[in-house]
Amino acid sequence: xxxxxxxxxxxxxxxxxxxxxxxxxxxxxxxxxxxxxxxxxxxxxxxxxxxxxxxxxxxxxxxxxxxxxxxxxxxxxxxxxxxxxxxxxxxxxxxxxxxxxxxxxxxxxxxxxxxxxxxxxxxxxxxxx
Amino acid sequence: xxxxxxxxxxxxxxxxxxxxxxxxxxxxxxxxxxxxxxxxxxxxxxxxxxxxxxxxxxxxxxxxxxxxxxxxxxxxxxxxxxxxxxxxxxxxxxxxxxxxxxxxxxxxxxxxxxxxxxxxxxxxxxxxxxxxxxxxxxxx
Numbered sequence: 136x137x138x139x140x141x142x143x144x145x146x147x148x149x150x151x152x153x154x155x156x157x158x159x160x161x162x163x164x165x166x167x168x169x170x171x172x173x174x175x176x177x178x179x180x181x182x183x184x185x186x187x188x189x190x191x192x193x194x195x196x197x198x199x200x201x202x203x204x205x206x207x208x209x210x211x212x213x214x215x216x217x218x219x220x221x222x223x224x225x226x227x228x229x230x231x232x233x234x235x236x237x238x239x240x241x242x243x244x245x246x247x248x249x250x251x252x253x254x255x256x257x258x259x260x261x262x263x264x
Numbered sequence: 265x266x267x268x269x270x271x272x273x274x275x276x277x278x279x280x281x282x283x284x285x286x287x288x289x290x291x292x293x294x295x296x297x298x299x300x301x302x303x304x305x306x307x308x309x310x311x312x313x314x315x316x317x318x319x320x321x322x323x324x325x326x327x328x329x330x331x332x333x334x335x336x337x338x339x340x341x342x343x344x345x346x347x348x349x350x351x352x353x354x355x356x357x358x359x360x361x362x363x364x365x366x367x368x369x370x371x372x373x374x375x376x377x378x379x380x381x382x383x384x385x386x387x388x389x390x391x392x393x394x395x396x397x398x399x400x401x402x403x404x
Contacts, residue, residue, distance in 0.1 A: 209340030209345065248346075
């Protein structure tokens, strides 16, 4: 009886290890930025970044960089813009951008993996703040 | 169930889980997709890097005539995905165009969830180039 309990306990520990191993590698995030011309210094990690989901801002601006964020999750779990925004804003700060415009979303699927890719452009305001 | 048999089974399961994370032995490359694109090489190289990013690659090599990216590996409830290496080799042609050769290299471990990205990469390259051309074409 004690021996059977020990076997069940070992099985439970092994199952937990397998699950943790699986959960730790079931999602991935890739991001990249590419300056369109002139490069700019990165802004602080807590700098605000405006997000324009439809029309661009009225203030005059210049496009600074193309921003890409790619999310993949297994187990048919989906992603959306809200889940990509933190990384998108981080890429915007790294390119010295004040805001993000022209957001384009793409969704696809590879077997059980749900793929979400967002492309946007970082901009810098021309007039002083 | 005997303890020794259980331990052997547990070791096998752990080895499988670890194996799906670690890079495995690369299988032979596929024949790839080749095409000639009506744009200069610099523009095509940029489009290739953008295309690899869109399909989920992290760019590992970005040389004058060669761009290579690797997709992140993920373990799934069934087969997971990722781990493929996608490469784009470029060469200028005599008439100012660019020839591209796109190949996907899969791995032995985790291969069940991998796919060939050659055609999709070419489609993305053409989409990127088309968008770039539209952006530079003045409105009539």
